[in-house]
Amino acid sequence: MEVKLSDYPVLREPGGSAAVRIPEVLLDVVVVHTQDGCYTAIWSICTHGACTVAYVPQERLMECPCHGSRFGEDGQVLRGPAARPLSVFRTIREGESVWIFRPR
Numbered sequence: 001m002e003v004k005l006s007d008y009p010v011l012r013e014p015g016g017s018a019a020v021r022i023p024e025v026l027l028d029v030v031v032v033h034t035q036d037g038c039y040t041a042i043w044s045i046c047t048h049g050a051c052t053v054a055y056v057p058q059e060r061l062m063e064c065p066c067h068g069s070r071f072g073e074d075g076q077v078l079r080g081p082a083a084r085p086l087s088v089f090r091t092i093r094e095g096e097s098v099w100i101f102r103p104r
């Protein structure tokens with residue numbers, strides 16, 4: 001799955017993050033530029049319910065607005081009530097694009 005940096009310029013700088021939703025391919029993630037040239041893509045539907053989890057840049061984690069579950073950048077649960085981690089997809093940058101590899 002290709003994410004063009006021209007569509008999400010905030011992802012050019014380390015620390016930048018953006019919600020990327022491509023409904024046609026059922027993609028709903030937050031892409032984070034974790035450190036120079038390294039990216040991650042974290043699934044953004046909470047594993048507790050169906051709420052959309054948002055990235056909190058100051059704390060470098062994902063937080064659910066519904067019941068307060070928190071997840072690390074690696075998807076692991078930091079705080080319940082969610083019990084299962086968020087999926088995290090291998091993500092690489094190539095030129096002006098970030099590619100998300102999601103298993104089918």
Ligand code: FES
Nearest residue numbers: 046048049064067
């Ligand atoms: S739906 Fe996310 S914590 Fe309940």
